[in-house]
Amino acid sequence: MVLLITPPFTQLNTPYPATAYLKGYLNTLDVPSAQVDLGIRVINRIFSEKGLSELFACVDDNHMQTENAVRIFQLRHEYVYAITRVMAFLKHPTFIEAQNICQGTLLPEASRFNQLEDEHTAFGTMGLVDKAKHYCTLFLEDLSDFIVEAVDSRFGFSRYAERLGRSASSFNELYDQLQQPRSFIENILTEELAVVMEQYQPQLVLITVPFPGNLFGALRIGQWFKQYHPDINISLGGGYVNTELRALKDIRLFEFCDFITLDDGEKPVQCILEYLQGVRKLDQLKRTYICQDNAVRYLNGAAEGDVLQKHLGIPDYSDVEWDKYFPVVEVANPMFRLWSDGHWLKLTLAHGCYWGKCTFCDGSLDYIKRYEPSPVGMVVDRMEALMAQTGIRGFHFVDEAAPPVLLKELALEILKRQLKVVWWTNIRFEKSFTADLCLLLKQSGCIAVAGGLEVASPRVLKLINKGVTLEQVSNVAANLTHAGIMVHAYLMYGFPSQTAQETIDALEVVRQLFEMGIIESGFWHQFALTAHSPVGLQPAAYDIEITGGLQGSFANNDLEFIDKQGAIHETFGDGLKKALFNYMHGLGFDFQLGEWFNFKVPKTQLPPNYVATMINDDVVLKPNSQLLWIAHEPISKNIVKTKGKKTVEMSELTLLSAKTHITINVKAKLGQWLCQCLSEMAVTAEKRITFSDFQNKYETASLGDFNKFINSYTFLQLREAGLIIL
Structure with missing residues (x-):
């Protein structure tokens, strides 16, 4: 065993x-x-009536240094009384208990509840049960603060x-x-x-x-x-x-x-x-x-x-032991909560990273450098097996960065098998994520993606060899958001040689992305130098000096270094995180960037429409682009329209999907041709029709000027109803 x-x-x-x-x-x-x-198991033991009673019993008065800890200790009987109901609610929420939590006096409150006034507006949009989950989270975080101060300083959830x-x-x-x-x-x-x-x-x-x-x-x-x-x-x-x-x-x-x-x-x-x-x-x-x-x-x-x-x-x-896991809702942000809410089944589409060139990343290690994609059919087989085993239909693909081609194949396979699932993953903001590909991913159940915007500075993005531009990131984020897919941005500050001006300009880019609503959440982390990254392996190329971390007998990865050119990076952390927290709640967009910091910072050099000018929603139609029909087969009805003495045979096409219902009227010949073509474009079709094939079929059928057709209102309605061009 x-x-x-x-x-x-x-x-x-x-x-x-x-x-x-x-x-x-x-x-x-x-x-x-x-x-x-x-x-x-340990968490469930601690946060129980018996566990909290024993925890409070072992507290030494001398360990309580703050008024907050003293208050929690004085209210210990209320905490012990409430804990069973809090844990039961988080595991199996009900409307009645949510009322008790939000409107009643069930929960004792300490310092974590002080932030509620700031978040009242944001949580007003989330519904009662979510609000109650948040209150329970604050209740647990108060207890966590007490444990750290009075019982065990090592503790964290x-x-x-x-x-x-x-x-x-x-x-x-x-x-x-x-x-x-x-x-x-x-x-x-x-x-x-x-x-x-x-x-x-x-x-x-x-x-x-x-x-x-x-x-x-x-x-x-x-x-x-x-x-x-x-x-x-x-x-x-x-x-x-x-x-x-x-x-x-x-x-x-x-x-x-x-x-x-x-x-x-x-x-x-x-x-x-x-x-x-x-x-x-x-x-x-x-x-x-x-x-x-x-x-x-x-x-x-x-x-x-x-x-x-x-x-x-x-x-x-x-x-x-699924019954021991429970959600927490730390902030009123639907994307951010994915990491802490819900039972997610984890799967991998590909081992390693298909890019593998970012200079801050451990690219020399096997988990990054050895790229090996899995056959998509096998991945979906595993999804079906796990659904049968657990009854859970939510998947988190934990790839370093899921390739667009693999995600496209995954979406098609999910749709072919008519699986009703939700899933999310990590990506790189590649230009391959067109508006139509994003619609396809959404149709297959994609609810969110997380990707690296990192430094949000054109010069430093090149320096880290990210392989994407700010324009790409902005357009891909817009495509995903417009498709109904939430976007989380991994953000970095403090890369070697990054200046104060570049840091503030990066914050301005982030502000504009949030204000435009094309990213939902983000997280700042300070650059950390690792021994296995290109920067760690070639420090002179980035004008840094490694001062410690290489000679240890135990862990040898995180390195200490001196940045000979850049700003004093650690001073920016609190301000960047404070700004981001507000942006994630839809607040503070009108603040001057300097207001987030307790020291003088340069003014941004970017115009307020910097991101907006980069957004381009033009669709590029290539001869080898594939056409895909993701709605139901059209329902055709023959009708006759009369104009004066002239009668015209028409087709009324009803285009249905789970979310849409569109009716279009076209000439009978075009209607018959469309019904045939759209059925050949179905997800289940063995062969994909290209844009070139589509044009040839149209012209062979002698239906008129193809360019006029693809720029017509009829074609626009087909696109809205479920015609995707990949």
Whole structure:
């Protein structure tokens, strides 16, 4: 039995997918396995009547430094009383309980509720249940603030002891903290571990460490196993390991585990299993660290390559404890909440990034550089299998950047199979995302995309080799928004040589994009230099000096550096985030940009219509463009129109879709021809009709001037009814 563990803490609303992916692959090997999210189990233990009662009972008065913490402690009985109903509502919201939460006195309020006045207008548009979810989120965040101040400063809903894991070039502090007595939260963790151990009795435990905020919890888990079940083998893997521990030298880490695997885990785990079964030699493990002869040794002698995407198996969510997950609504923004609301099934369209050239990205690492698309038919097979397994019809494709061609094929396959699903993913703002492609994606269930606008500066976009322009980003965002697809922008500041002027001008671009309504949400992060990025590998080319982070015996990825040319970047963070928070709520567009900062900044040099002038809604019709009819087959009715003494035979075409009903009247010959053509353009058609084919068919039928036809009101109505040109 293999036990797959997600340590505290990742997401509250849906499981992190690593264990489901690995379990799916182990199924193809007929290896029995079980997965458990110890993070969500611990959260459910803490945020219960019993858990809060025990938490408040262990509080020392001396640990409460603020009036806010004192207030929460004084109201502890109200918190204990309310917690069961809050958790029940978040998992199964009802209209009546939403009334209790919003209008009644169920929830005690501390400092997190102070922001409600600022958000009243925005939440007025979201409905009562959403408002109640937000109130419950504030209630939980107040408790989180109390826990951090009075019980365990390491706590966070989606992270634990993150500071210890971030930029830990030395293992010393982590190791020292692991020798200390367990905290209140860590005691709950080990209690849950004991339950899991009793239930599954595994021979091998795989612990995923996706983020710095999972490392300490993972090591506590390994420590517990080594203390109470030293015969069980422990292996660590995941995103944090893949990026941070590629030059590991500190043998003390192996007091908490036996193996550490890099990059995709399927084949390395298979090799470990074969080694433990005695059918593989130790030196034939794949991308695996072990401790041997009192030193860290890296083994990569396996002859086999990595598992192809088509052989990975179907991610297996069969033993996920869905009833323990719950949504939180932190802000009144429908796009931003996708990360924290809803049970999403995670899938991957392609391994790696098809661009892979951004200079800030870990492009030299396998998870970026090895691009391998999956067959779209297989992806949709997996979607259908997961829907049957879970009853869930929402998908998050967690690609680094989903290619437009693959998304087009995905949308067509979903429509062919008549699946009614919703999905979202990450993209690059490629010009391939035309208005019509966006309509097709929307028709297939796409509700949102997230993509990198990054620095929003023409010069710096070139410097980071993003491969997109501001004009592209603006037009693609407009196309997506007009199709009804929400857009989230990843934003960056502080790239080497970026000036204060460029930072402020970037904020002005962001302001205009929000004011025009063509992006829904965004997130600023400060540029971080990593050892595996082109900037980290060639610092002189970007005029920076690396001052630390390369010589550690533990994590060697996040680097310290001096930017010899740019602004003092860290001073801009608070102002940029404050502005963005307001823009996401539809506020503050009339503020001067300098008002967001507590120091003097330059005025923007961009005109107020800078973005608007870049928007171009012209449709380019190419001979090889494909025509697609996404509505129902037309319903044709013969009618006769009389003009004076003259009668004309006409066709009345009714064009139906789930959302539209359009009737057009055309001459009978054109009507018959259109019915035939549109049926040949159906999603289910074996062969696609090109624009050139369409023109030839029209002219062969002697229906008149083709250019007049495609510029006519009739053709415009066909476009509105469901004629897409790709």
